[in-house]
Amino acid sequence: xxxxxxxxxxxxxxxxxxxxxxxxxxxxxxxxxxxxxxxxxxxxxxxxxxxxxxxxxxxxxxxxxxxxxxxxxxxxxxxxxxxxxxxxxxxxxxxxxxxxxxxxxxxxxxxxxxxxxxxxxxxxxxxxxxxxxxxxxxx
Numbered sequence: 176x177x178x179x180x181x182x183x184x185x186x187x188x189x190x191x192x193x194x195x196x197x198x199x200x201x202x203x204x205x206x207x208x209x210x211x212x213x214x215x216x217x218x219x220x221x222x223x224x225x226x227x228x229x230x231x232x233x234x235x236x237x238x239x240x241x242x243x244x245x246x247x248x249x250x251x252x253x254x255x256x257x258x259x260x261x262x263x264x265x266x267x268x269x270x271x272x273x274x275x276x277x278x279x280x281x282x283x284x285x286x287x288x289x290x291x292x293x294x295x296x297x298x299x300x301x302x303x304x305x306x307x308x309x310x311x312x313x314x
Contacts, residue, residue: 183247186299187299190290192248193249194287204237214227255298256289
């Protein structure tokens with residue numbers, strides 16, 4: 176679902192969608208880093224051979240590929256708790272300020288852990304129960 180909604184900044188995303196993507200990205204970066212250091216590094220001299228550089232380049236390309244969908248996912252996560260996506264911009268700016276960046280990182284983790292609004296909100300229907308909006312219409 177992460178790549179199918181690549182640039183979808185509308186709607187809502189559940190906590191599970193966010194955390195599964197985080198886990199997947201962690202595994203991909205971990206495997207690529209392990210391969211880069213395992214196959215391409217010489218720890219005695221501190222030099223890296225071309226194989227290691229290829230794996231680091233793959234890490235960089237994958238990181239670039241997931242920046243936009245990662246931002247879109249976090250904004251949809253904000254929408255799920257009935258908050259505007261502009262909060263993300265504030266967190267990015269705060270992350271550029273020394274010492275405040277630690278608090279911004281903690282705030283992002285807390286936001287990602289907050290349960291979503293039950294039922295529809297101004298950003299769309301509840302992703303846990305999408306039929307709730309239709310059921311409310313006929314009541």
